[in-house]
Amino acid sequence: MRWRNVVRAGMGMAAVAVTGAAPVSAKVTAPAGARIFRLDGGGVTYAMGVDEKGYLQPLYWGSALADGDPLVSGDPVKTGDPIVLKAPGELSGFDPAGSVTLQEYPGQGEGLVSEPGVKALFADGNRDLVLKYRSHKASGETLTVELADIRRPLFVTLTYTIDPETGIVARSAKVRNGDAKAVRVDQLAAAVLSLPVGDDYRLHYLTGRHAAEWTQKTVPVEAAATVLESRRGSTGHGNNPWFAIGREGLTSETNGPVWYGALAWSGSFRISVASDNLGRVRIAGGYNPYDFSWTLKPGETLDTPIFYAGYSGEGLGGASRTFHRFEVSHILPHGDKARVRPVLYNSWEATAFDVTEAGQMALADKAAKIGVERFVVDDGWFGARNSDKAGLGDWTVNPAKFPNGLKPLIDRVKGLGMDFGLWVEPEMVNVDSDLYRAHPDWVLNFPDRPRTEGRNQLVLNLARTDVRDHLLAVLDKLVSENDIAFLKWDYNRNWTEAGWPEQPVADQQRVYVDYVRNLYHILSELRRRHPGLEIEACSGGGGRVDLGIIGLTDEVWPSDNTDPADRLTIQDGFTRAYPVAVMMAWVTDSPNWANTRVTSLDYRFLSSMQGGLGIGANLDKWTDTDFATARKWVAAYKTIRETVQRGALYRLESPTGDNATAATMYVGRDKRQGVLFQMLHSSMWRDNPAAIHAQGLDPARVYSVKMLDGAARPAGVPDRASGAYWMNRGLRAPLKGDFVGTAFVFEAVN
Numbered sequence: 001m002r003w004r005n006v007v008r009a010g011m012g013m014a015a016v017a018v019t020g021a022a023p024v025s026a027k028v029t030a031p032a033g034a035r036i037f038r039l040d041g042g043g044v045t046y047a048m049g050v051d052e053k054g055y056l057q058p059l060y061w062g063s064a065l066a067d068g069d070p071l072v073s074g075d076p077v078k079t080g081d082p083i084v085l086k087a088p089g090e091l092s093g094f095d096p097a098g099s100v101t102l103q104e105y106p107g108q109g110e111g112l113v114s115e116p117g118v119k120a121l122f123a124d125g126n127r128d129l130v131l132k133y134r135s136h137k138a139s140g141e142t143l144t145v146e147l148a149d150i151r152r153p154l155f156v157t158l159t160y161t162i163d164p165e166t167g168i169v170a171r172s173a174k175v176r177n178g179d180a181k182a183v184r185v186d187q188l189a190a191a192v193l194s195l196p197v198g199d200d201y202r203l204h205y206l207t208g209r210h211a212a213e214w215t216q217k218t219v220p221v222e223a224a225a226t227v228l229e230s231r232r233g234s235t236g237h238g239n240n241p242w243f244a245i246g247r248e249g250l251t252s253e254t255n256g257p258v259w260y261g262a263l264a265w266s267g268s269f270r271i272s273v274a275s276d277n278l279g280r281v282r283i284a285g286g287y288n289p290y291d292f293s294w295t296l297k298p299g300e301t302l303d304t305p306i307f308y309a310g311y312s313g314e315g316l317g318g319a320s321r322t323f324h325r326f327e328v329s330h331i332l333p334h335g336d337k338a339r340v341r342p343v344l345y346n347s348w349e350a351t352a353f354d355v356t357e358a359g360q361m362a363l364a365d366k367a368a369k370i371g372v373e374r375f376v377v378d379d380g381w382f383g384a385r386n387s388d389k390a391g392l393g394d395w396t397v398n399p400a401k402f403p404n405g406l407k408p409l410i411d412r413v414k415g416l417g418m419d420f421g422l423w424v425e426p427e428m429v430n431v432d433s434d435l436y437r438a439h440p441d442w443v444l445n446f447p448d449r450p451r452t453e454g455r456n457q458l459v460l461n462l463a464r465t466d467v468r469d470h471l472l473a474v475l476d477k478l479v480s481e482n483d484i485a486f487l488k489w490d491y492n493r494n495w496t497e498a499g500w501p502e503q504p505v506a507d508q509q510r511v512y513v514d515y516v517r518n519l520y521h522i523l524s525e526l527r528r529r530h531p532g533l534e535i536e537a538c539s540g541g542g543g544r545v546d547l548g549i550i551g552l553t554d555e556v557w558p559s560d561n562t563d564p565a566d567r568l569t570i571q572d573g574f575t576r577a578y579p580v581a582v583m584m585a586w587v588t589d590s591p592n593w594a595n596t597r598v599t600s601l602d603y604r605f606l607s608s609m610q611g612g613l614g615i616g617a618n619l620d621k622w623t624d625t626d627f628a629t630a631r632k633w634v635a636a637y638k639t640i641r642e643t644v645q646r647g648a649l650y651r652l653e654s655p656t657g658d659n660a661t662a663a664t665m666y667v668g669r670d671k672r673q674g675v676l677f678q679m680l681h682s683s684m685w686r687d688n689p690a691a692i693h694a695q696g697l698d699p700a701r702v703y704s705v706k707m708l709d710g711a712a713r714p715a716g717v718p719d720r721a722s723g724a725y726w727m728n729r730g731l732r733a734p735l736k737g738d739f740v741g742t743a744f745v746f747e748a749v750n
Contacts, residue, residue, distance in 0.1 A: 036071055036085075037136065037143060039160060040064060042322075044167025044311050046160070047071050048104045048145075053087040054132035056104040056147060056158075058194040061259065063313050064167075095277065098130070102280060105147060105158055105173065105192050107131040114276050115225075115284040118156060118175055119187035131156055153178030166326045168310040173286075174303045177296035184506075185294045189286035190304035195245065195259060197279040202251070204244040204316065206573050209237050211561040211594050213542035214573030216656065221245065221281055225274035231290045233268055233459070233495030233512065235544045241269045242577035243283065244319055251315060253651055258312045258319040261285070262577060264331075264547035265305035267516035268292070287513065291498065294513070295506040302513075305548060316576070321648050324579035328646065331551045332581065333527065340645050341555055341584065341612030342419070343371060343634055346488070348378035349588055350618040353387055355380035357402050361412050366619040368416035370627060371634035375413045376421035376488055381406075383433065389456045392428050393435035395474045406482050414483065421486030422478075426471045427519070428457045428492065442467050444511070446499035454493030462522075463500055463514035472522045479530050489523075489553070491539040516548070523552040536584065542570075545578065555582045555612055562616065563592040564599050564607035565739060568655040568662050568679055571610060580666070581645045585611035587630075589618055599739045601626055602709075603679075605633035606741040610664055610677055612645060613637050636708050640675045640745060643668040650695035655679070661689060661735070667696035671723075674703070674746035680735040691730030694746065697723030701748045705731070708743035720749060 098110030
């Protein structure tokens with residue numbers, strides 16, 4: 001099986017049953033009457049069935065059911081009698097049977113008024129598409145079901161794979177044109193998901209803008225659809241392709257049902273959430289139909305990305321921890337064997353474009369002294385790059401800045417015990433560059449229309465194979481000729497004039513899919529050629545973070561906003577959907593550029609140590625005291641980073657809303673170490689903060705507790721107690737002032 005379209009595959013066995021009664025592990029049967037398809041794994045059951053008219057109907061998605069539990073009315077459970085899954089009749093003249101039949105993956109036809117899985121235009125102008133069951137195949141943890149139109153040879157293959165550990169289902173679709181004439185696909189979802197009738201569903205999603213990403217929103221699920229989308233050519237800062245749905249009064253951070261999912265796609269996407277006219281919730285996600293069409297030639301297929309969908313009965317916190325575990329094991333390159341994020345230094349705030357060999361060497365000397373493990377030269381090292389107005393696209397070392405190439409600097413960095421990284425932005429080009437002068441046709445454009453610049457740059461059309469191959473070649477050459485361990489891969493604008501004039505008119509809108517596919521090709525091929533190379537995904541911060549890009553990179557940059565107080569909120573939102581294992585967090589200068597807020601270096605470190613620790617401050621301006629503070633925190637971080645990056649995250653107090661205090665807890669997989677961060681935004685004279693209760697510890701174990709910075713424990717905090725004590729009695733850190741924090745480390749002693 002393959003969880004993703006690229007890079008990695010392989011997991012253990014889960015139960016997939018296709019039966020008329022109870023599920024049996026990896027066994028397929030087809031009794032007389034309707035067929036019931038059931039997937040079980042990780043405490044979750046997902047089921048669907050074929051009704052008497054041939055429609056594939058969703059039946060159940062939630063906590064695991066017992067083997068013999070009925071899934072449809074009249075299910076014989078223990079007998080071999082046929083099961084008849086009824087198809088609904090007409091509700092009214094306004095609601096024909098086809099519009100009220102709840103379908104697992106509907107075509108846009110027969111009066112459908114909810115969101116379709118696929119919408120198509122046939123060569124003769126027919127736009128009616130009715131999909132019914134044709135065949136199926138089950139093997140291990142994977143089920144495929146083929147649907148077909150009732151008249152035309154248009155086929156849709158649905159693929160389901162369930163993870164035996166978490167119960168997360170990977171869903172995708174493939175449409176195939178079996179006709180002798182072309183068919184135009186105008187809309188294609190990876191999955192359509194269903195929840196039962198209810199008026200108490202609440203949708204949680206993540207939105208924002210540049211430097212204000214990962215803002216959490218909660219809205220009722222109603223007949224008026226909530227649409228999460230990007231029309232930007234990439235994932236975008238505005239909406240992330242992730243959702244979670246709970247129930248009002250039942251779902252909290254720690255308790256209650258949560259259905260959640262995320263689309264593994266780094267381009268324009270659309271996820272719609274709405275209840276239909278009978279109160280049933282429908283979630284559809286896939287390619288954004290905005291400005292999209294794909295003409296399927298005879299025999300041609302079009303595959304969707306994967307839509308990952310999960311269920312948790314343990315609230316929003318349980319949902320995110322389950323998803324994190326799945327993402328780390330099955331999405332990240334190298335999975336559970338991936339290395340923890342090294343402590344990184346990036347030179348941007350110190351030098352901007354004023355990059356020189358001597359200046360970078362001086363910074364490297366300073367970085368090494370505080371325990372940095374990776375030194376990264378940011379923008380300004382290549383081409384005629386003295387500002388953001390020139391040089392982008394020319395990925396050769398600037399000879400004036402590095403007269404002997406990068407080797408002397410790399411040798412110096414490695415001699416100091418660090419590895420070496422570079423910033424690149426391969427998908428972009430300045431008009432003032434050798435590449436653009438040679439190939440002005442290589443950018444996204446419409447003939448005789450403006451070429452709108454953003455940050456003084458244009459977007460190269462990666463959908464073109466010649467552009468794809470050129471970028472792969474220059475990056476491969478750069479990494480091959482230099483001892484480069486890391487690339488910070490940036491992407492600093494969205495699309496305008498999304499034209500591909502070299503293609504036939506009917507195929508020009510394929511650019512939205514082919515661009516992203518070729519981006520994935522470059523990343524995966526670069527990794528194949530250079531197995532030790534690590535890559536960070538960045539797009540002006542969090543403008544391209546999704547399971548597609550995470551599957552091909554080792555870390556991501558959540559936001560350009562590095563203010564430590566803002567970052568607590570940003571990190572809280574980010575980790576709703578994505579794991580701490582990939583989330584970089586930097587200590588930068590104060591006042592912060594984003595809001596001019598002044599904070600102490602201690603507070604900045606405590607905020608950043610809740611992710612993958614990086615340092616981006618101008619070390620040339622640090623005092624001896626600053627260096628001593630940094631050395632202390634970097635050394636302390638290395639004792640807890642395995643727990644922070646790869647452990648289970650518990651949100652004890654959210655930094656959002658009116659909370660003065662934010663608290664997070666990280667617990668190692670073996671529960672032998674826990675780390676509790678408490679961060680105070682501001683205090684008042686009457687404040688008397690309540691105890692913070694740890695979560696996730698083993699209640700039967702005894703844990704010693706110490707302060708991460710080596711300071712004395714607060715009064716009243718014992719040096720050791722059981723996990724039950726720390727979770728039920730808690731502890732108090734009487735923080736006072738503005739923007740202060742502390743961290744407790746729990747170590748098992750038995």
